[in-house]
Amino acid sequence: MSDSKTTTIPIPKKLNKAFSEFSRAPLRYLSIYGGRGSGKSWAVALYLLARAGNEKLRILCTREIQRTIKDSVHKLFKDLIDLYGWNNSFIITADSIRSATGSEFLFKGLHTDPNDIKSMEGINICWAEEAQRVSRGSLDTLIPTIRKDGSFIIFTYNPTNEDDPVHKDFTLSDRTDVMRVSVNWNDNNNFPDVLRREMEWDKAHDTDKYFHIWEGQCKKHSEAQVFYGKWRIDSFEAPDNTVFYAGLDFGFSKDPSAAIRCYIRDMTLYIDYEAGGVGIDTDVLPAVIDNIPLMRKLKIVGDSSRPETISALNRYGFYVTPAEKGKGSVEDGIAKIRSFKEVVIHERCKHVQDEFRNYSYKIDELTNQIVMPYKIVDKHNHYIDALRYSLESVNMDKAREIWERFGVKV
DSSP: OTTOSOSOOOOOHHHHHHHHHHHHSOOSEEEEEOOTTSOHHHHHHHHHHHHHTTSOOEEEEEESOOSSGGGSSHHHHHHHHHHTTOTTTEEEOSSOEEETTSOEEEEEETTTOHHHHHTOOOOOEEEESSGGGOOHHHHHHHHHHOOSTTOEEEEEEOOOOTTSHHHHHHTSSOOTTEEEEEOOGGGOTTOOHHHHHHHHHHHHHOHHHIIIIISOOOOOOGGGBTTTTSEEEEOOOOOTTOOEEEEEEOOOTTSEEEEEEEEEETTEEEEEEEEEEESOOTTTHHHHHTTSTTGGGSEEEEOTTOHHHHHHHHHTTOEEEEOOOOTTHHHHHHHHHHTSSEEEEETTOHHHHHHHHHOBBOBOTTTOSBOSSOOBOSSSOHHHHHHHHHTTTOOHHHHHHHHHHTTOOO
16 A cells, blocks of 8 residues: 555554464454553554555454444545545445455444345455444354454454453453453553543543443443442542551462552542552562552551461561451451542552452342342452451541541541
8 A cells, every 4th residue: 555645553552463463373353342542443444454455355344233334334444544545545435445456345234234244255354343232143143154264353342241242252251262452541542632531530530430431341230339439540649747557468379469558538548559469479479569668667467367478578577467357357347448438549559449340249140139138249359358457457436536626527
């Protein structure tokens, strides 16, 4: 495509690398998923135009519902061809696009044109856009159709539900013939300012919407979240002379070791640092904890079920004491956290954010309602356990007395 107006094509680096690796790997599927503003659709369209401009291909572009060509990615291809001055390399008709190399782009709806899909032959590449909407029946129609040697299917989508067929089969599964690429707004160097303002607003005011729309996470049963309505994300720095609290939960097998640092100001709990990971040996754990500032100067309350690890950390120069775990300690710790006016989690604490969003009460699968009496699911709670331990010695009655003395409403 030598008639290009420019040699710079703004495909996000993460996707550029994925396309390069995928082209060398004998894989059948490429699953690209994430939040809005990540540049997924632009990147795939540019990738396909580049391929079609250099070799002869038959490319099917599809989605679940396509009543007219306006519902398809036809206009996206046309806009990109115009933008990059590739008009001499492509012929654009009302319902198809052809390249000078003989490549052909076809546009069909999986649900609306099932018979057309079944009858297609010789497809080299299929791109299923908005794949979160693709039904099980449509997948069963599409997959056997794309059967030419070396053919492959690209899915792009914003996840909605964990049991959506494409998300379940090609992202959450352990299939070895799939390359999975998660991309979000922060992977896109060309993320527009108008969307950035929307994203920042949602992050500050509606964490559920932020995680679903912008971080590409599946929708959650919001009311089932243990800390629903009590937390938000922000960027902040601890004031001078802050009193910090620190907690540590030890990993077992696939569970992560988790350390946090937090502090309290005006009835608000701030979590400003986290550190941890899966499979961390005891001799490596000190270096991990040291990623949190001042941890060697703080009293760290750790999981009492691992006294040997606590002793080892104290030999390494930390001051770790065992948590006073017991019957009702989990519920009491949760109540203490919920008693704050709000919990503010620093934007760098990604694991803490994930746990606050996913730590939930049990849901009845038949009614989709919270099981009564409340039962907390024992998952997504390692950093939260560390947080509970860190606050174990905090006397909330005394704290309220102090806050009220200084005019803080409680």
